[in-house]
Amino acid sequence: MSWTPEPQANLRRAPVQQRSAERLNRILDACAAMLDEVGYEALSTRAVADRAEVPIGSVYRFFGNKRAMSEALAQRNLDRYAERINLRIAAVAHDDWRTAVDAGFDEYLTMKRTVPGFALVDFGGPVQAPSEANHLLADRLADLLAQHLGRPLDADLRRCVLVGVEAADAVLRLAFRCGPEGDPELIAEARELLRAYLARRLG
Secondary structure, eight states: OOOOOOTTSSOSSOOOSHHHHHHHHHHHHHHHHHHHHHTTTTOOHHHHHHHHTSOHHHHHHHOSSHHHHHHHHHHHHHHHHHHHHHHHHTTSOTTOHHHHHHHHHHHHHHHHHHSTTTTTOSSSOTTSOHHHHHHHHHHHHHHHHHHHHTOOOOHHHHHHHHHHHHHHHHHHHHHHHSOTTOOHHHHHHHHHHHHHHHHHHHO
């Protein structure tokens, strides 16, 4: 799946042609794979270029350093996550917030288990605090939920979604410390916690 970044993405230069966009995605794919293999500290732009089979200059055309590259990977993860949720909730009734929220929860689990590099770079770079990534995620989810429910994206909804994201994230982090697939009982607790909290706010 090709990815075209938003204009504000952390890139030195945004790709204009399809060929350039494909090269950017190859670089990010290589970055993700190497994060799983060697971790962030041992990651290097040279190693990523070799893995992607592109000249090192191609990497520096887009990124000044490995931090910028990792942050772009996080942005791609967030964009793809939102795309996947949109596809899942397209057929969901507009007053059915529970199914929409379950879709977001399930897609996160799927990405956590299957997407390369996601363990270190989910929706925020590896040098960002988890709370920063959660704010980015909550903003995107609040927007998606507001559109789905046909209600204003106000401060109350933003706060509600942020609290839900933070609470679920804390339990899911605990679940995935138990193993790469996550402890199923703790995952079930996270889902129940999220549903119960949101039911008080969304009815």
